[in-house]
Amino acid sequence: MNDKPLLLDDLRRARPLVQVITNYVSMDLAANALLAIGAAPAMIHAPEEAAEFAAIADALVVNIGTISKTFFEGMLGAAEAARAAGKPWVLDPVGAGATRYRNAAIEALLALKPSIIRGNASEIMAVARIAGLNADQAAPKGVDSQHEAGAAKGAALALAQNLSCVVAVTGAVDLVTDGTRVTRIANGSELMTRVTACGCALSAVVGAFAAVTPDRFAAAVAALEAYAIAGDIAAEASAGPGSFRVAFIDRLASLQGAEILERSKAYGA
Ligand SMILES: Nc1ncnc2c1ncn2[C@@H]1O[C@H](COP(=O)(O)OP(=O)(O)OP(=O)(O)O)[C@@H](O)[C@H]1O
Numbered sequence: 001m002n003d004k005p006l007l008l009d010d011l012r013r014a015r016p017l018v019q020v021i022t023n024y025v026s027m028d029l030a031a032n033a034l035l036a037i038g039a040a041p042a043m044i045h046a047p048e049e050a051a052e053f054a055a056i057a058d059a060l061v062v063n064i065g066t067i068s069k070t071f072f073e074g075m076l077g078a079a080e081a082a083r084a085a086g087k088p089w090v091l092d093p094v095g096a097g098a099t100r101y102r103n104a105a106i107e108a109l110l111a112l113k114p115s116i117i118r119g120n121a122s123e124i125m126a127v128a129r130i131a132g133l134n135a136d137q138a139a140p141k142g143v144d145s146q147h148e149a150g151a152a153k154g155a156a157l158a159l160a161q162n163l164s165c166v167v168a169v170t171g172a173v174d175l176v177t178d179g180t181r182v183t184r185i186a187n188g189s190e191l192m193t194r195v196t197a198c199g200c201a202l203s204a205v206v207g208a209f210a211a212v213t214p215d216r217f218a219a220a221v222a223a224l225e226a227y228a229i230a231g232d233i234a235a236e237a238s239a240g241p242g243s244f245r246v247a248f249i250d251r252l253a254s255l256q257g258a259e260i261l262e263r264s265k266a267y268g269a
C-alpha cells in the first residue's frame with residue numbers, strides 16, 4: 001500500500017507548528033499554503049526570539065530570499081536550536097550563487113546540518129559548489145532556475161551524501177534524493193513558475209511534512225507530490241497566474257489522498 005496519502009492524513013491530524021523564517025515576498029503565500037495543507041504557521045524571525053521559538057516548533061524552515069544581517073542572525077539561532085532539540089529543519093537557498101554574501105550565509109547554514117534542502121536546479125548546483133562539490137557548474141543569474149531539475153542530479157546526490165540530508169530539486173520534473181534513493185515527480189503546472197514564491201511556499205510545506213515523520217526522504221517526496229498535484233488540479237480551472245494563485249490555495253486545502261493516488265506521476269529513477 002502506498003503510504004503517501006497517509007502522511008497527508010497524519011499531517012492534518014497532527015497540525016504541526018511550523019516556524020518559517022522567509023523572505024518578504026513569500027510570507028503571505030507560505031503562511032496560507034501551510035494553513036491550507038493543514039499545518040499551523042508561525043513567521044518568526046527576530047534574533048531576540050527565533051531560537052527560543054524553534055525549540056517549541058515542530059519544524060523550522062529557513063529561506064534566504066531577502067536575507068539581511070538581522071534575518072541571518074535569527075536564522076543561525078533558530079537552526080542551531082532546532083538541531084539541538086532534534087527538530088527537522090529545511091533550507092531554501094534562494095538565489096544561491098548570486099552574491100558573495102548569500103554564498104557565505106549558505107555556507108554557515110550548511111554547517112548547522114539542514115535535514116532537507118529544497119531549491120531549483122540552479123540553486124542546488126550552486127549550493128553543491130559552495131559546499132566544495134561539483135565546482136564546474138555555471139552560476140545562476142537570479143532567483144529563477146536556468147536549468148532542468150535533472151541537470152542537478154549529480155549535485156543533489158553529492159550534497160545529500162556529503163551532508164547526510166535529503167535534497168529536493170524542483171522544476172518541470174522534481175527530483176528528491178537521500179544520496180542513495182532517487183524519486184522523480186512529473187506533476188505540477190507551468191503556472192506555478194508564474195506566481196512568485198510558489199517554491200518558497202513549497203519549502204514551508206516540506207517542513208510541515210517533515211514534522212510528522214522521521215523519514216526525511218518520504219516527507220520530501222510526499223510534500224512535493226501533494227503540492228504539484230494541487231497545482232495540476234488548480235491549473236485546470238485557472239485563466240492565468242492571478243486566478244491560479246487563489247485556486248491553488250483552495251486545492252491544497254481540499255486535496256484528498258485518493259486524488260494523490262490517482263494523479264501521482266512519481267517514479268524511482
Ligand atoms: N515547468 C514546470 N512545469 C510544471 N511544474 C513546475 C515547473 N517548474 C516548477 N514547477 C513546480 O513549481 C513548484 C515550485 O518549484 P520551482 O522550481 O518553480 O521553485 P522556485 O524556483 O524555488 O520558485 P520561487 O523562487 O518562485 O519560489 C514545484 O511544485 C514544481 O514542481
Ligand SMILES: Cc1ncsc1CCO
Nearest residue numbers: 023025065066094143197
Ligand atoms: C522575487 C524574489 N526576490 C527575492 S526572494 C523572491 C521570491 C522568490 O524566490
Ligand SMILES: [Mg+2]
Nearest residue numbers: 094120199200
Ligand atoms: Mg525558490
